[in-house]
Amino acid sequence: MTITPPALSVFETVESEVRSYCRGWPAVFDRAQGARLTDEDGHEYLDFFAGAGSLNYGHNNPVLKRALLDYLERDGITHGLDMATTSKRAFLETFQNVILRPRDLPYKVMFPGPTGTNAVEAALKLARKVKGRESIVSFTNAFHGMSLGSLAVTGNAFKRAGAGIPLVHGTPMPFDNYLDGQVPDFLWFERLLEDQGSGLNKPAAVIVETVQGEGGINVARPQWLRALADLCRRQDMLLIVDDIQMGCGRTGAFFSFEEAGITPDIVTLSKSISGYGLPMSLCLFKPELDVWEPGEHNGTFRGNNPAFVTATAALEAYWADGGALEKQTRARGEQVEQALISITEENLVDVKEYRGHGLVWGMEFHDKERAGRVARRAFDLGLLVETSGPQSEVTKLLPPLTITEDELDEGLRTLARAVRETAV
Template sequence: MELLDQTVDDSVFTQHESEVRSYCRSWPTVFTRASGSWMTDTTGREYLDFFAGAGSLNYGHNNPIMKAALLDYISDDGITHGLDMATVAKGKFIEAFTQKILAPRGLDYKIQFPGPTGTNAVEAALKLARKVTGRESIISFTNAFHGMTLGSLSVTGNSMKRAGAGIPLVHATPMPFDNYFGGVTEDFGWFERVLDDSGSGLNRPAAVIVETVQGEGGVNVARMEWLRALSELCERRDILLIVDDVQMGCGRTGEFFSFEEAGIKPDIVTLSKSISGYGLPLALTLFKPELDVWTPGEHNGTFRGNNPAFVTGTKTIEHFWSDDSLTKEVHAKGEQINTAFTELAERYEGISTRGRGMVRGLVFEESATASKVCASAFGAGLLAETSGPSDEVVKLLPALTISTEDLGRGLQIISDSVKEVIG
């Protein structure tokens, strides 16, 4: 295509785009093409992508299966913008999602399309929980990240992101995430105590919102027993449980939903990022039928019905989630990453590793080292980001469909970069 073969003056970004841009500062080049797990810049240099659009490209760039379906739909004048009108594309997506995702897992959720991004799904979840219960307070967790709009920021832990709100973020109370105290004390001790103490100052919460793996927070993994205990606590106290599966859902941890392994059934679930399968904006808020107390139009948005995303999302579900083949692949590749990271942790002091499935973190006691490792990896042709409160974690989110050869190639680059920075 002629456009993709053209060059761009780099100064157009620095002169005209806002200073808020971030990822491009870590990866200072201009990208033009992408396929599978590889991106190409305008000089023709190729980069192995272990970032995958922050988890929105679980099936790689321009997956040919979804691309063919999308091109057919567009060329046939399929509806692009439909708000929440009934369309064939939306109907097919709902059928595929309910029949192949929800029903086999014994889940009977209503589906809401709240807007195009993850934070829209979270905002809808918080509003619904408050409407159902008549309560205002939400319990969140230390180091949580749920989005950049005001409601989502109120349940986010990162102080820099919260400060950007410019106003007090209220009606949310943080509690310690699993292992926050390093196993020194029982994590639920404080939570249960303040719930029971009339002098604690804690208003009875409408809901608890939790990530099973805190991606932005540093790849902090909740134990299955902790998640089960949290679910049981919420059920006993008539508190709604919201699982934010925006980044960890759609197979990132192996199973389609990250909470499946714990055997729990949250009251509300948020999905976005890879639900379209092709990187197209789409978000879902799922909830138990008895919670569907919305009145028509009470929560809406112009771009809540992205029909091209319905098309690619349907094809994704039909191709990748009709059996457990992808789940097995994710677990196997996750172990491949874990083995490589464990070897690095054993070879060098001040390094540890944690993660589930194909979200893995290499944790450095000296936080600045993580950014240096990512910079070195970029120089060697690999895209990887940092996370954690001090950016102390090299966080890997490769496409679930990446070949074992490319995965191994990227892990070698990480290993070489660690050696270059620490060695």
């Protein structure tokens, strides 16, 4: 593909230097549908990024778009704070009937601000309020958001440094297999909890991702998650699962923790909960934890009614039919895994490891700069992939769950070519 450098002058002169994705993908995008984007010059790109996991059902999904347009055309409520509206009622009823009840999950639903980090902040605040303690335990290579509370439980040194102040009341512990299986799970954590001389303040909660997306596609084993849930119960700590990127079907089941058979005390959702890329987040928690006073945690944009509309349409279209999307996601995941096996076998000296679950996968290289070169070459070839990991050493694959078998195969062949063509 021959790409003409776009006219980026206004972005470079007016927009802040903080912009990032546009640096790796120097195009001006104009249209998108399904798993493809088109720039203003007509070049087409296959999307293995999916809005960082916000577009599990693809760009401009026609079912969700129709519901949204019908709602707007009848002058449905757009902004409603936390007022009762017909669109909120429809979402709550559908979420309860399609997601919560079939899984025997008792959660109350809270609408914090519309982004993932808003949901995490609400979860941390609630855990501290319930337990009357300040400390939160997180895990190595975790990522939970960019606001101060979320950064305090995030591992990435670069992102933490941007806070500009000390990040306190968070304590990191080793994630699953962080010590390469040399130490029994939670030995260090539990020893600190039980030793009155350890210096670890009794935590209010533990927050964990079942698959660390930004941290490098690190997948927690179901038995590790079960052991963590058991430890939290025995030590009187709440278990928070951050399902912002891995929920809404990314790993197969609607919630990524379902396979482990655990019921977290608190769950955060965002990204693909609206289904259409519209800002929306949820903080779910067990009824006995609902100790909020009215207005104690609020936000102007916690009532994004157009997002309620598309979220309801997504639940009805993809989760009310007995698991067809889950089966498809697992099948597509097997397709990705087979392709990564082939790429690894072709590049045994270069590829350190591939890993993933459902439709989130990563490929780590011995040369930590290789993943970035692969992503840049993939862009030149018409494929959008990003990198992850503490040193951006992992090429990350996050295609829409609705991607076709042929589209996925096309993208994987392009990825294989990008790996070949970036060999030193």
